[in-house]
Amino acid sequence: MSAELSQPVTDVSEPTEGSRPVPVWLFVLLFLLLYWAMVYFDQRGAWFNEEVYAPYHSFEQVAALQPVSGPQEFIQRGKVLYGLFCAVCHMEGGTGNPANGCPNLAGSEWVSASGPGRIIRLISKGATGPIEVNGKVWSGGTMLAIGDQMPGDEKEKAENIAAIASYIRQTFGNKASLVTPEQVAAVRQEIKIKTGYYSPEELKAAPEK
């Protein structure tokens, strides 16, 4: 060590940089790392899906872990939504409100129809005009397009409308069948281009299924 230092450093011994190629193994390692990173991202990144947070790795995993939604939860969901969107006019007990021309849902033949086709249309787009419910004509009221104005994407809207329809078809003494989100989605696909409110005559013309 000391012998080296004692050597006089001359201009001649100045180090120079030769041109040496980058070793091939470095490139191989780099590409292997890159490959590993891509595989890792593909398996755990869920492709930037906004519904997937750690510790979940994929949308399917989150979807599989959702709490089971039995008919009772579905009806309960409908009850919550009814309270938010419907009870203002149709009242908590589904009695309707003569003051603003809002017909009753309890015992209504529109609600308890054999199929949910008309009630889905009604909730989705709203209705106006005198409407006859159980022989009594209600006029002066306009139902807004509650279904279209709900928050959420189309899938959530279909679920919410199905929950509301199921709730009103099974409460207030009504005993009609449950409505599934698939039924709602199918009907909403058909009436996608419909603008404005329905009239009772238009609704009567619509299929009940």
Added chain:
Amino acid sequence: MNFGPLIFLAAFFGLACSWFGFVLTPQIQIGRLQQTNTVPAGAIYPVNRPGLARQGLGIYRANGCAYCHSQQVGQTGTICDVVLTDAGTNQTELLVALRKLRPALSEAEDKEMINGLPKTIRQGLTKEEAEVMVKTLNSSSAKATIWIVPVGPDISRGWGIRRTVAEDFLFDYPVMLGSQRVGPDLANVGVRLGDPNWHLLHLYAPRSQVKDSVMPPYRFLFEKRRIEHARSPDALVLPPELTPEPGYEILPKPEAGALVAYLLSLRANEPLFPAPVSVAAPPEAADTNAPAGGGTATNAPATNSPPAK
């Protein structure tokens, strides 16, 4: 040599990359976040905080609460519990099924358990294991259901029942996520500590409520006033060593009221799609004349905490 254009391009590339990563991508991901529905109850979430609580957010921000308190609950995993909700009609068959599922327990213990349903019968399973177990139980006319339980250090501290997600902060500006945890996480403080008087006393004198607290007292959010006619109903009821001299009382200023209203509004505990968790359904579920079956309904098992190991 003139490297100007090269340096410019390199800097531009570097900045563009970080802009894509830190600004554009999050904007695409959650920039248009809307209110959503809780799962499976379907309530709208989140709702905007009440007006006073929104003012309280400003007080929270102004006093730097976020420097010591975070508002983000982490989660490291999710486990499934199997909850038996209904013993059904054929108890013998159910007991045989339980024998198979829990060989470590005696038959007498099984019999006793069936009396007080709903009960958690197995904890810490994967979804697949739980599904198999529920199938076994349901084949014997009993009703069992899968209970989704998030786990993690924050959750076992009792700071929340699930991780926090972007929806929880939809109406907050700015979002007070915080990064330090000198004090406990506050994402669910409104659920954990629901008493406004506790919070007022805690702000005035933290150690009167939490022994060994390192939180500084925020006494400038309160004022000492002479009692004119009668004691104000809002005056703090303080321990003897903190009580002001006779004839005076300690009253919270409006800022303190707003801050407490904000703290009480921190309740990030609703089950959402991105953060699934089983919670007990509200009791009014029993009112509907819905067909029973397949639901957890009103039957909440005893705990929602991770299994003791």
